Amino acid sequence: MTPVETKFAGLATENAPGQEVRLAQGAAAPGLVGEELPGRSVDFSHGDVDAFPPVNGALDAFVEGFHRGGSQAYTEYLGDAGIRAELAARLGAFTGAPLTADEELIITPGTQGALFLAMGALVTRGTKVCVVDPDYFANRKLVRFFEGELMPVTLDHLAAGEQAGLDLARLEAAFRAGVEVLVLSNPNNPTGVVYSAAEIGTIADLAARYGVRVIVDQLYSRLLYDGRSYTHMRATTMPRENLVTITGPSKTESLSGFRLGVAFGSATIIERMAKLQAIVSLRAAGYSQAVMKTWFAEPEAWMQDRIARHQAIRDDLLAILRGIGGVMVRSPQAGSYLFPKLPELTIAPLEFVRALRIQAGVIVTPGTEFGPNGTGGIRFNYSQDHAAAVAAVQRVATLVGRYRRPALARSA
Amino acid sequence: MTPVETKFAGLATENAPGQEVRLAQGAAAPGLVGEELPGRSVDFSHGDVDAFPPVNGALDAFVEGFHRGGSQAYTEYLGDAGIRAELAARLGAFTGAPLTADEELIITPGTQGALFLAMGALVTRGTKVCVVDPDYFANRKLVRFFEGELMPVTLDHLAAGEQAGLDLARLEAAFRAGVEVLVLSNPNNPTGVVYSAAEIGTIADLAARYGVRVIVDQLYSRLLYDGRSYTHMRATTMPRENLVTITGPSKTESLSGFRLGVAFGSATIIERMAKLQAIVSLRAAGYSQAVMKTWFAEPEAWMQDRIARHQAIRDDLLAILRGIGGVMVRSPQAGSYLFPKLPELTIAPLEFVRALRIQAGVIVTPGTEFGPNGTGGIRFNYSQDHAAAVAAVQRVATLVGRYRRPALARSA
Numbered sequence: 088m089t090p091v092e093t094k095f096a097g098l099a100t101e102n103a104p105g106q107e108v109r110l111a112q113g114a115a116a117p118g119l120v121g122e123e124l125p126g127r128s129v130d131f132s133h134g135d136v137d138a139f140p141p142v143n144g145a146l147d148a149f150v151e152g153f154h155r156g157g158s159q160a161y162t163e164y165l166g167d168a169g170i171r172a173e174l175a176a177r178l179g180a181f182t183g184a185p186l187t188a189d190e191e192l193i194i195t196p197g198t199q200g201a202l203f204l205a206m207g208a209l210v211t212r213g214t215k216v217c218v219v220d221p222d223y224f225a226n227r228k229l230v231r232f233f234e235g236e237l238m239p240v241t242l243d244h245l246a247a248g249e250q251a252g253l254d255l256a257r258l259e260a261a262f263r264a265g266v267e268v269l270v271l272s273n274p275n276n277p278t279g280v281v282y283s284a285a286e287i288g289t290i291a292d293l294a295a296r297y298g299v300r301v302i303v304d305q306l307y308s309r310l311l312y313d314g315r316s317y318t319h320m321r322a323t324t325m326p327r328e329n330l331v332t333i334t335g336p337s338k339t340e341s342l343s344g345f346r347l348g349v350a351f352g353s354a355t356i357i358e359r360m361a362k363l364q365a366i367v368s369l370r371a372a373g374y375s376q377a378v379m380k381t382w383f384a385e386p387e388a389w390m391q392d393r394i395a396r397h398q399a400i401r402d403d404l405l406a407i408l409r410g411i412g413g414v415m416v417r418s419p420q421a422g423s424y425l426f427p428k429l430p431e432l433t434i435a436p437l438e439f440v441r442a443l444r445i446q447a448g449v450i451v452t453p454g455t456e457f458g459p460n461g462t463g464g465i466r467f468n469y470s471q472d473h474a475a476a477v478a479a480v481q482r483v484a485t486l487v488g489r490y491r492r493p494a495l496a497r498s499a
Numbered sequence: 500m501t502p503v504e505t506k507f508a509g510l511a512t513e514n515a516p517g518q519e520v521r522l523a524q525g526a527a528a529p530g531l532v533g534e535e536l537p538g539r540s541v542d543f544s545h546g547d548v549d550a551f552p553p554v555n556g557a558l559d560a561f562v563e564g565f566h567r568g569g570s571q572a573y574t575e576y577l578g579d580a581g582i583r584a585e586l587a588a589r590l591g592a593f594t595g596a597p598l599t600a601d602e603e604l605i606i607t608p609g610t611q612g613a614l615f616l617a618m619g620a621l622v623t624r625g626t627k628v629c630v631v632d633p634d635y636f637a638n639r640k641l642v643r644f645f646e647g648e649l650m651p652v653t654l655d656h657l658a659a660g661e662q663a664g665l666d667l668a669r670l671e672a673a674f675r676a677g678v679e680v681l682v683l684s685n686p687n688n689p690t691g692v693v694y695s696a697a698e699i700g701t702i703a704d705l706a707a708r709y710g711v712r713v714i715v716d717q718l719y720s721r722l723l724y725d726g727r728s729y730t731h732m733r734a735t736t737m738p739r740e741n742l743v744t745i746t747g748p749s750k751t752e753s754l755s756g757f758r759l760g761v762a763f764g765s766a767t768i769i770e771r772m773a774k775l776q777a778i779v780s781l782r783a784a785g786y787s788q789a790v791m792k793t794w795f796a797e798p799e800a801w802m803q804d805r806i807a808r809h810q811a812i813r814d815d816l817l818a819i820l821r822g823i824g825g826v827m828v829r830s831p832q833a834g835s836y837l838f839p840k841l842p843e844l845t846i847a848p849l850e851f852v853r854a855l856r857i858q859a860g861v862i863v864t865p866g867t868e869f870g871p872n873g874t875g876g877i878r879f880n881y882s883q884d885h886a887a888a889v890a891a892v893q894r895v896a897t898l899v900g901r902y903r904r905p906a907l908a909r910s911a
Contacts (some may be wrong), residue, residue, distance in 0.1 A: 088625075090623045090624065090625070091620070091622070091623045091626070091771075093772055094623055095620070095775075098774040098775070098777070098778065099774070100576065100773065100774050100777045103777055104540045105573055105574075105575065105576075106575060106576065106777075108575060108580070109575065129647050135569050135795070136567045136568055136572050136573075137568040139753075140568070146562065146565050149561070149565075150558065150562070152756075153558050153756065154559075156548055156549040156552070157547050157548045157549045159756060160548050160756030161517055161545050161548075161755065161756075162517075163517065164518065164519060164523065168520070171551045178619055195610060195781040196608050196758070197780050197781055198786070199778070199779070199780050199781045200565045200779065203778060203779045204782065207606075208507070209503060209504070209815040211503045211506055212502065212624070212646075213502070214502075214503070225777070225778045226777050228777075229778050232775075232778060233623075249902075259904075278547040298724040310858070339569055343571030343572050343573065343785065344565065344571060344573075344784065344785040345568060345784055345786060346608070346780065346781075346782070346783070346784035359503075359507045361505055361509070361832075362511070362512050363507075363644075365510070365512045365515060365518075365637070365640075366510065366611070366615060366637045366640050366641050366644060367611070367612065367615045367780075368608040368609050368611050368612040368615065368758065368780065369517075369611045370605075370758070370780075371758070372756065372758035372784045372787055373755065373756040373758070374757060375758075375784055375787070381644070383688050399755065402813040440862060448642075464694065489853075
């Protein structure tokens, strides 16, 4: 393989969320047994913005931006200055630590855009990067693309009680071994666990002691269940110049179709990100940026209703999953991901995901996408029509029953 | 400097188009002489979409996309399959060589996004890349970012007669020396010259002979003056598997605020670009993609009118520029860039650009942004209000007169 072929061999996307349409369908399905189960198809690989539409006013804000014309079409690489000023005030209040609009905030093409730019700003050939296992699939791919060195740290969420379950001793050992960058999502994707105040405090202390830069992906940090508290890394002992927080309105707020995100924190890192933005895509779509005016400005009742409805779906799906023998699952504390670990099956994990698609009309993301420690899990984004999601997960239960390895065979 | 600092040192953006708002303004302007010239400010760093608005129906297409909901918000990384099918047919017809929607086309966040993905798909550490001097400023920055090796080839457009003026002997020497990738814009940015059929034919033959991959940026290839013919590289001897063509509706069609572009050609390269898109920003904004339905579907009279109006502005500005002693300028054959070379001045080129901004209310892009061979030039994007552009270029003429180095001093 040529050097560039080697680089791209690490970026496989065939099992990535949203790409299932490109997988071969068709009748040929060797290894599958039994009939197809009837029912409305549900794509759990991402949220359904038809079930949870954007806040009223989002489209109006876009149309106003369009009519504003050239000044909205051609913003600075960082994004429109007026919109950045509004966002800086709101994000400072939300995270408990103020920020300046001029140097500490960039509007990006989605939270993915923010993550790419932040990683590109900090990781180059040989940079040692701590990545949580399991965590968002792109984290590992980005380290590989920028030719950094992956230093995985396990998150054992199923055994962690009130903690998220990060192996903090392993984290410190990695920091001591020369890690320069830590990237993590909080709440964790795919498990939905929230790092405790103690865990965030320890991570911040360690990062400060070893001079590690931290990228914290807080994409789901507004959708908290049961009145749970949330510790923003920005409001800890973490040195401000070494921290970038990323988030965006694509999930809880259902604005994914506008491709909007933000990164904020260290002025040095944000400046590099703007330079990179200049050669990556110039700016987040100018007219879309205007939609940011509605973000963190939603009616309070709207957000409370959104959380309550997600919590109700979560609870119904959890009850079904916990009724399946051998399934282990922890209740998500935030966000809209459920990540059950399946019992041993008679077919391989990727084959089971395929069986779900073909036989049950259910699309899920295989746990292996999130790291070796995700093996055996499947991820559901349950931001879906409630009744359709319940019926779909019941079909999943049926298929687990169909493909479960008999206890005798397991003990053999 | 750390390795990552070194990487970003090559990505300076302070003189890049559209970033002028971040430059220190204020009264302190040492070295400037004389009074400020009154008149409406004109920002020639990019086109004015208020003077040349998008085609009717663009916003409607977006709104329809929004109401289509989830299927439009979450497309494949390549972009919505139905829209790709429409575009593939139109782009195949436009470029004189058919293409398949499924594997040979990707919708990107602007043409910049297409360029980034194409370069990322082909350039890694040590890849030798031919870049034209002068050419679009991001080409060189992208080679540096991906740690390729720059192999510049001069375009002498002022001395080239009916040719664009690329040094084809130097190009072949570079290919012989191991170049793997050639990137060029046609029409050339910043000069507005169009490569002749003979030049494109030779480039294609050489690329075929030496196995060089070619990225051709045809962003302005629809805005052709005087009924000029245009040779699409796709419709030559250039091997299909080694060619990617990029373009988009941000310029002639004024759709920049939606951030849309395309790349099409080699299935191998497009596949890599999709993998990279997955970690860069997932997809072009889903709702924006719907606006592509209006592209290459504009009323013919609309496009003819747009070309005629740009040509009229071009001719008026050329007349003013040619009336300034010592200015050398070639009439652009396509697009909306004028790139006059200024006479020797009493202040440095970047200082003169600053004087234009502060004393004449005129923003232009310094020629040095486009490569060493651009030194002494300034770039105008004259897709502007006609009268305002004429008045602004007259102010430029006044300031050239004010800062022109006397003939005596020149000969000294």
